[in-house]
Amino acid sequence: MDTTYHSNIPIETLSLLDCDVRNFDFNHPIKNIFFDNIEYIRKLDASGKARPCILDNVERSLLCHTCYLGFDQFECPDCDNWNIVPHSCHSRFCNACGVKYAKQLAAKATSxxxxxxxxxxxxxxxxxxxxxxxxxxxxxxxxxxxxxxxxxxxxxxxxxxxxxxxxxxxxxxxxxxxxxxxxxxxxxxxxxxxxxxxxxxxxxxxxxxxxxxxxxxxxxxxxxxxxxxxxxxxxxxxxxxxxxxxxxxxxxxxxxxxxxxxxxxxxxxxxxxxxxxxxxxxxxxxxxxxxxxxxxxxxxxxxxxMAENRITEYNKETKTVSCFYNDHKDEKRYDVTDNVIDFINRLIIHxxxxxxxxxxxxxxxxxxxxxxxxxxxxxxxxxxNKDYSRETRTKALKNKLDKFKYRTHLIDSFNRDTIQCKCGAIMQYTYTYNPLEDKRNDRTYRKRCIDEMYKMRLRRRST
Structure with missing residues (x-):
């Protein structure tokens, strides 16, 4: 792979790619809350009041499924159509990656x-x-x-x-x-x-x-x-x-x-x-x-x-978050409204x-x-009188894990195939762009990307 070519792609170009293929008005309330208050997390990290893993996990989750983390490109062999599949963050604070990870972990455990x-x-x-x-x-x-x-x-x-x-x-x-x-x-x-x-x-x-x-x-x-x-x-x-x-x-x-x-x-x-x-x-x-x-x-x-469906409202003007939970003791529903900073603090400690x-x-x-x-x-x-041999169990596990591969999992979950062209042909893989290759933790790069995303959101709101 020609990494020299990929490393020349500027952040501004990536933001334009994301603007075309991704909707930055996040429908995920937790991601929205942390995106608007990322400076608070950075201040906590700079002052030493937050563990290093907090800022890293939050930033990675905000960049999840965007071209800033890299992407795979696919092209149609029959027409000029193409598609890019952004990389995921694999963070321990990401709902999208966490759901898939939990399913894979459960499949391995039950096997x-x-x-x-x-x-x-x-x-x-x-x-x-x-x-x-x-x-x-x-x-x-x-x-x-x-x-x-x-x-x-x-x-x-x-x-x-x-x-x-x-x-x-x-x-x-x-x-x-x-x-x-x-x-x-x-x-x-x-x-x-x-x-x-x-x-x-x-x-x-x-x-x-x-x-x-x-x-x-x-x-x-x-x-x-x-x-x-x-x-x-x-x-x-x-x-x-x-x-x-x-x-x-x-x-x-x-x-x-x-x-x-x-x-x-x-x-x-x-x-x-x-x-x-x-x-x-x-x-x-x-x-x-x-x-x-x-x-x-x-x-x-x-x-x-917290599951995102428990968040009922995020008010940016009053800076409050409303959510609910059912108590274990009586299974009654309790509605709670918190200051957004208090809500963030309660989430990141976990x-x-x-x-x-x-x-x-x-x-x-x-x-x-x-x-x-x-x-x-x-x-x-x-x-x-049954066969529980390791070979049988390994085969069953492989069949389960195959269902969680990117393309299969997307089809099963959303009935959508990202690499199938409109003409009906299956697109072919062409190359991968990985800006973080050989860099496991590049905070400077992530900060630039999130700042660019923030500016882009402001531009979109003003138009």
């Missing part, structure tokens, strides 16, 4: 899930600890470990009693290196927000009601989750891990938490639904339940903490740090345990 009932469990921390986790976001890793240890303790109760008699100290990941343990599977996603957008870190877990015994090389059902034990074990494990990293140094702090929460920290777990493993209808129901559950708690893995994984896998669902997962699938396949 290796066992064909059995799964339990959706939510682990929540008390209000007293929330600010402690916000002060240093690496501490959020402890929530994953504590919830993982809680489930591991429940399914290895007899093993835990034996180790307690021997007075062996707990490790960071309990029972991880003990070969005779019972193994479980787990998909975990971190949400740092409630429906009202307040800082409220909690972990969503999807756990199969099936465990694997390394000692006996057998699988067995496990669907009894003692709620009291869940709450108290999670409380103990989280406080133990917090003390490991230097938190809760004073004994009175720890005692106060035990006193204020005598029943343990809040844990929500759905009851087991009736099923019949020998029934194909049940098998279909299991897969639908798993897909629905995964879609629910993975949907915010790569996009803002942007994850660089390289922080909000979705993780444990037990035989982890990448390092593929051989164990193959064994479990094989044993389940013998029990149900």
């Amino acid at each position: 290796f899930c066992l064909d059995c009932p799964h339990r959706h469990i939510v682990f929540t921390i008390p209000e007293e600890l929330r600010n402690w986790f916000r002060q240093d976001r690496t501490r959020l890793n402890l929530l994953f470990v504590a919830s993982r240890n809680t489930i591991s303790f429940l399914i290895n109760k007899s093993l835990a009693d034996k180790l307690k008699k021997k007075k062996l100290s707990d490790t960071h990941y309990i029972f991880k290196d003990i070969p005779v343990r019972n193994e479980f599977g787990m998909i975990a996603t971190l949400h740092t927000f409630g429906r009202d957008l307040k800082w409220n870190p909690h972990i969503h877990r999807l756990i199969p009601e099936l465990i694997y015994s390394f000692k006996k090389d057998k699988i067995k059902t496990f669907h009894h989750f003692n709620f009291t034990k869940l709450r108290k074990t999670f409380q103990f494990e989280l406080m133990r891990l917090i003390q490991e990293v230097g938190g809760l140094k004073k004994p009175e702090e720890k005692n106060r938490l035990y006193k204020n929460h005598p029943k343990g920290f809040y844990v929500y777990a759905k009851f087991k639904s009736n099923d019949n493993d020998s029934n194909n209808a049940s098998s279909n129901k299991n897969s639908k339940d798993i897909q629905g559950c995964v879609n629910y708690f993975i949907r915010y893995a790569g996009r803002p903490a 942007i994850p740090d660089y390289h922080f994984l909000t979705t993780r896998y444990y037990g035989f669902y982890a990448n390092a345990s593929k051989k164990t997962l193959d064994k479990v699938h094989a044993l389940l396949g013998i029990k149900k």
